[in-house]
Amino acid sequence: MKDLKYLQLLADQFPNIPAVSTEIINLKAILNLPKSTEHFLTDLHGEAEAFKYMLKTASGVIEYKIDQIFSDSLTDTEKRELATLIFYPKSKMKELHARGGIPPEWYKEALDYMVRISQEVSSIYTRSKVRKALPEEFAYIIEELLHIKKGDPNKKDYKDQILTTIIEIDQAENFIISLSELIQSFAVDKLHIIGDIFDRGPAPDVIMNVLKNHHNVDIQWGNHDILWMGAALGQKSLIATALRIALRYGNLEFLEEGYGINMRPLARFAMSNYQKVNSEIFKPKLIERELDQDEINIMTQMHKAIAVIQFKLEGQLIKKRPEFKMNEALYLEKIDYQKGIIVLNGKEYKLTDSDFPTIDPQDPYRLSSWEEEVIEQLRYSFRNNDRLKADIRFLFNNGNMYRKYNGNLLFHGCLPMNEEGSFSAIEVEGKKYSGKNLMDFFDDVIRRSYSNPDSNHNFKDWLWYLWRGELSPLFGKEKMTTFLRYFTEEDKSELYLEKKNPYYQAREKEYICKKILAEFGLNPETGHIINGHTPVAEKKGESPIKGNGRLLVIDGGISAAYHEKTGIAGYTLTYSNTKMRLISHEPFISKKNALHKDSRDTISATDVLRFEKPQKIADTDIGKKLGEDVKYLMQLLTAYQDGIIKEKYPG
Structure with missing residues (x-):
C-alpha cells in the first residue's frame, strides 16, 4: 500500500x-451535520463599540432565531427585551434591579427562554464541541438543560427543579450571563474580517483584544492594517503616517494608553517649531467627541509636525526605490518657499499654509537633527511595545492577502486590472506578477518583512508600497493626494482626484467576476467575491451587489467618519446552511441606546443566495478535509x- x-x-x-x-x-x-454560520465584517476602523455590538447580535441572526422560536408566544416588544438581555445581560439586569428588583418568576421565565434559544443555536454542533464551549463552573448543569427535549413529560419536573434551584441558590444571574455568552458564541461559528481594523475610530486596540479572544476568526489584511503592521516593524514612513492619521481624528488616547506610545517627544518638538499653524487644516476632526481647547491646540501643532516628517520620509523612500514609480509625489521639491506656491504640471497653486520652519529648500527631504531624534524615539516606542507586538503578531499569524473559503474569494481591496480587463503586472527583479501571482507575491513579501524585519532586502519598503502604491491590491488607486489636500485650496478639486483602478468598474460585469474566481481556482458559477475597502454610497443609489450577484461589497461605513457619505452604518454578511444574507445597519449610538430601543438595528436584509437544500458540513472546505x-x-x-x-x- x-x-x-x-x-x-x-x-x-x-x-x-x-x-x-x-x-x-x-x-x-x-x-x-448542517453547515455552521459564517459572519463577514469589514472596515471596522477603530469603531470598537459598534463592532462588539455587531458580534453580540450576530448581525440579526439572534433576533431571527428569537422570531422563529417565539413567533406566536411573545410580542415584538418582548422579543426585543429578550434580545437585549442576551446582548447585554449584566447591564439589563442592573437596570431591572434599579427599577425595583427582579422577582423569581422573571428569572425562571428568562432562564427557560434562554435555554430554548441555546438549544436551537447549539443543535447543529456535536455534543463534544458544545461541551468544550461550556463555562467550566456550570458545564454539567447547562449540558443537562440543553439536552432536555421540549415537551418531554418525563423530564418536565426535572428541568423545573433545576431552574428553581438555580434561583434559590442565587445563581440565576450567573447562569443568564453564561447562557448569553453561549448563544452569542454558537449563533456564528466562523468570523471573517475583510480588512481595515485600524485608523479613524478611537479604539482599534479594543477590537484587536476582542479578535484575539474570539474562538474562530481569520483576517484579510487591509491597507490600514498593513500601515500599522509596517509601523510596528519600525518602517519610519508608516510610523509617521499612522501617527498623522491618529492626530487628524484626535485619537491620542489609544496611542498612549492602549499601546503606550510615548508622544511627548513629538509634542515638545511641535510646540517649539510649529506655533504658526493653519488650524482650519490641521485641527483634529472630532466625530461624536469633544476635547478641550488646549488639547486641540497641541494636537493641531503635532499634526502638522508629523505630517511634514511623513512627507520628508516618503520623499527619501521614493528616491531610494525608483521601481515604485512614484516621482509624482515628490511635492516638497516643487514648492517655491519664498512665494508660498507649489508648481504642478506647469501651473502655480497658492499654499494654504506656507510656514515650513524645518525644511531646507535646498535639501527638502532631509530631516533636521531634532526631527531625526523624534522619529527614532517614536520608532523605539513602536518596536518595543509588548501590547502592540502581540496584536501585530496576531495579524501576521491570522491574516492573508486573500482567502478561499467554502467556495468564496475574500480580499479587501481589488485585483489590479487594466482598462481592457486584463490583470495588471508589476515587475520585480526581472519577474512579472499579476492576478493571483501578484497577491501571492505580496503575501510572501509581508511575511518576509515580519520574519526578517532588519533584512537588507528592505521588505518593509514594500509594506509602504502596499499602503499607497498604484498597483497595490490594498490601495487600488492611481495615487494618494494627501499632501495636496492639506496644502492647496479646496476649490482645486482636480488636484485631489484619486483615480480608482479599472477593477472597480470591471467588477460590475459578471464575466469579469467569473474570470477572477477562475483565476483563483474557484467555481465561477457558484462562488462569490467578497470585498471591503470602498464605502458603498447607498443613499446615492449605489448597490453593494455587483456582477449580477457574483461580487459583494460589504463596506457600508461602520466608521462614523463615513456615515454622512454612505447614509448607513455598514453592511455585514451572514452565510448559513440555507442562505447568504446581506444586512445593512443603522448607526450604533451607544449601549444605553441599544438597551432601550424597541426596534431592530438592521435597516434591511437581502437574501443574496438561497440553497435548494440545506448545506451540510460535507459541502464545506472542512468537510472535504x-x-x-x-x-x-x-x-x-x-x-x-x-x-x-x-x-x-x-x-
Whole structure:
C-alpha cells in the first residue's frame, strides 16, 4: 500500500479496529451535520463599540432565531427585551434591579427562554464541541438543560427543579450571563474580517483584544492594517503616517494608553517649531467627541509636525526605490518657499499654509537633527511595545492577502486590472506578477518583512508600497493626494482626484467576476467575491451587489467618519446552511441606546443566495478535509483487517 508509512503513523493515534471504527463513525456523522454560520465584517476602523455590538447580535441572526422560536408566544416588544438581555445581560439586569428588583418568576421565565434559544443555536454542533464551549463552573448543569427535549413529560419536573434551584441558590444571574455568552458564541461559528481594523475610530486596540479572544476568526489584511503592521516593524514612513492619521481624528488616547506610545517627544518638538499653524487644516476632526481647547491646540501643532516628517520620509523612500514609480509625489521639491506656491504640471497653486520652519529648500527631504531624534524615539516606542507586538503578531499569524473559503474569494481591496480587463503586472527583479501571482507575491513579501524585519532586502519598503502604491491590491488607486489636500485650496478639486483602478468598474460585469474566481481556482458559477475597502454610497443609489450577484461589497461605513457619505452604518454578511444574507445597519449610538430601543438595528436584509437544500458540513472546505481523513481511516481499517498492520490493545 503506497500510503503504508502514513497509515503506520495514523495507527499510533488509532491503535486498533474499535478505535478506528469509532472515529470513522464519528466523522461520517459530522459530515451530515448542517453547515455552521459564517459572519463577514469589514472596515471596522477603530469603531470598537459598534463592532462588539455587531458580534453580540450576530448581525440579526439572534433576533431571527428569537422570531422563529417565539413567533406566536411573545410580542415584538418582548422579543426585543429578550434580545437585549442576551446582548447585554449584566447591564439589563442592573437596570431591572434599579427599577425595583427582579422577582423569581422573571428569572425562571428568562432562564427557560434562554435555554430554548441555546438549544436551537447549539443543535447543529456535536455534543463534544458544545461541551468544550461550556463555562467550566456550570458545564454539567447547562449540558443537562440543553439536552432536555421540549415537551418531554418525563423530564418536565426535572428541568423545573433545576431552574428553581438555580434561583434559590442565587445563581440565576450567573447562569443568564453564561447562557448569553453561549448563544452569542454558537449563533456564528466562523468570523471573517475583510480588512481595515485600524485608523479613524478611537479604539482599534479594543477590537484587536476582542479578535484575539474570539474562538474562530481569520483576517484579510487591509491597507490600514498593513500601515500599522509596517509601523510596528519600525518602517519610519508608516510610523509617521499612522501617527498623522491618529492626530487628524484626535485619537491620542489609544496611542498612549492602549499601546503606550510615548508622544511627548513629538509634542515638545511641535510646540517649539510649529506655533504658526493653519488650524482650519490641521485641527483634529472630532466625530461624536469633544476635547478641550488646549488639547486641540497641541494636537493641531503635532499634526502638522508629523505630517511634514511623513512627507520628508516618503520623499527619501521614493528616491531610494525608483521601481515604485512614484516621482509624482515628490511635492516638497516643487514648492517655491519664498512665494508660498507649489508648481504642478506647469501651473502655480497658492499654499494654504506656507510656514515650513524645518525644511531646507535646498535639501527638502532631509530631516533636521531634532526631527531625526523624534522619529527614532517614536520608532523605539513602536518596536518595543509588548501590547502592540502581540496584536501585530496576531495579524501576521491570522491574516492573508486573500482567502478561499467554502467556495468564496475574500480580499479587501481589488485585483489590479487594466482598462481592457486584463490583470495588471508589476515587475520585480526581472519577474512579472499579476492576478493571483501578484497577491501571492505580496503575501510572501509581508511575511518576509515580519520574519526578517532588519533584512537588507528592505521588505518593509514594500509594506509602504502596499499602503499607497498604484498597483497595490490594498490601495487600488492611481495615487494618494494627501499632501495636496492639506496644502492647496479646496476649490482645486482636480488636484485631489484619486483615480480608482479599472477593477472597480470591471467588477460590475459578471464575466469579469467569473474570470477572477477562475483565476483563483474557484467555481465561477457558484462562488462569490467578497470585498471591503470602498464605502458603498447607498443613499446615492449605489448597490453593494455587483456582477449580477457574483461580487459583494460589504463596506457600508461602520466608521462614523463615513456615515454622512454612505447614509448607513455598514453592511455585514451572514452565510448559513440555507442562505447568504446581506444586512445593512443603522448607526450604533451607544449601549444605553441599544438597551432601550424597541426596534431592530438592521435597516434591511437581502437574501443574496438561497440553497435548494440545506448545506451540510460535507459541502464545506472542512468537510472535504474530513472526507480525506475518512478515506485514510478506511485504509487503516482495511490494513488491520488484512493483518498488514498489527492492532495494539492496552495491557
